[in-house]
Amino acid sequence: MNYPAIISIMVLLLLVLYIGLYFFFRKVVQREEGAIVRLFLLKTSKIPALIEVMRPHVMDASAFDSITRLHSEAMIHRYDALYDLLEHNSRIEHEFSFLMKLSMQIPLIQKDKYFLYIRDFVMQYERDMKGNFASVNQAIARWNRFIMIKNLTGIGLILPGSKKETIL
Numbered sequence: 001m002n003y004p005a006i007i008s009i010m011v012l013l014l015l016v017l018y019i020g021l022y023f024f025f026r027k028v029v030q031r032e033e034g035a036i037v038r039l040f041l042l043k044t045s046k047i048p049a050l051i052e053v054m055r056p057h058v059m060d061a062s063a064f065d066s067i068t069r070l071h072s073e074a075m076i077h078r079y080d081a082l083y084d085l086l087e088h089n090s091r092i093e094h095e096f097s098f099l100m101k102l103s104m105q106i107p108l109i110q111k112d113k114y115f116l117y118i119r120d121f122v123m124q125y126e127r128d129m130k131g132n133f134a135s136v137n138q139a140i141a142r143w144n145r146f147i148m149i150k151n152l153t154g155i156g157l158i159l160p161g162s163k164k165e166t167i168l
Helices: 003-045 047-057 061-076 082-104 107-111 113-152
Strands: none
Touching: 003 047, 003 061, 003 082, 003 113, 047 061, 047 082, 047 107, 047 113, 061 082, 082 107, 082 113, 107 113
């Protein structure tokens, strides 16, 4: 028997399997994270409309300064890590809550059909984003299992791929 050839074939098969699984699991995680990014951008794209509907009813225009800045940052920022996006979303959500509290003080806004429509869209996008957290965590858990198994093999320690943190 030619043991070096058998070992070489086994290592080659292991590498081919690793490469296939690496790209598969990475694509699954990217797809799930991409869904959250898309929802975030849809939610954020409604902010200018919300401001325009509220602006005639709010005396102090500086009430919109912070959320306008956050919206601009969200639109030009490239989100390489989902955790950056979630941190930015948290700040936008805080400012959105402020505007909702402000709107409660102005009865005319509460009756404006455009305001209610936009508000409901923003809130639905936020709920949908949070609903996708479980699927992202499942994809990351599968990725982390793959990485753990890969690292158990001797050659797996030199191949690319590292664990990812789940979303809380």
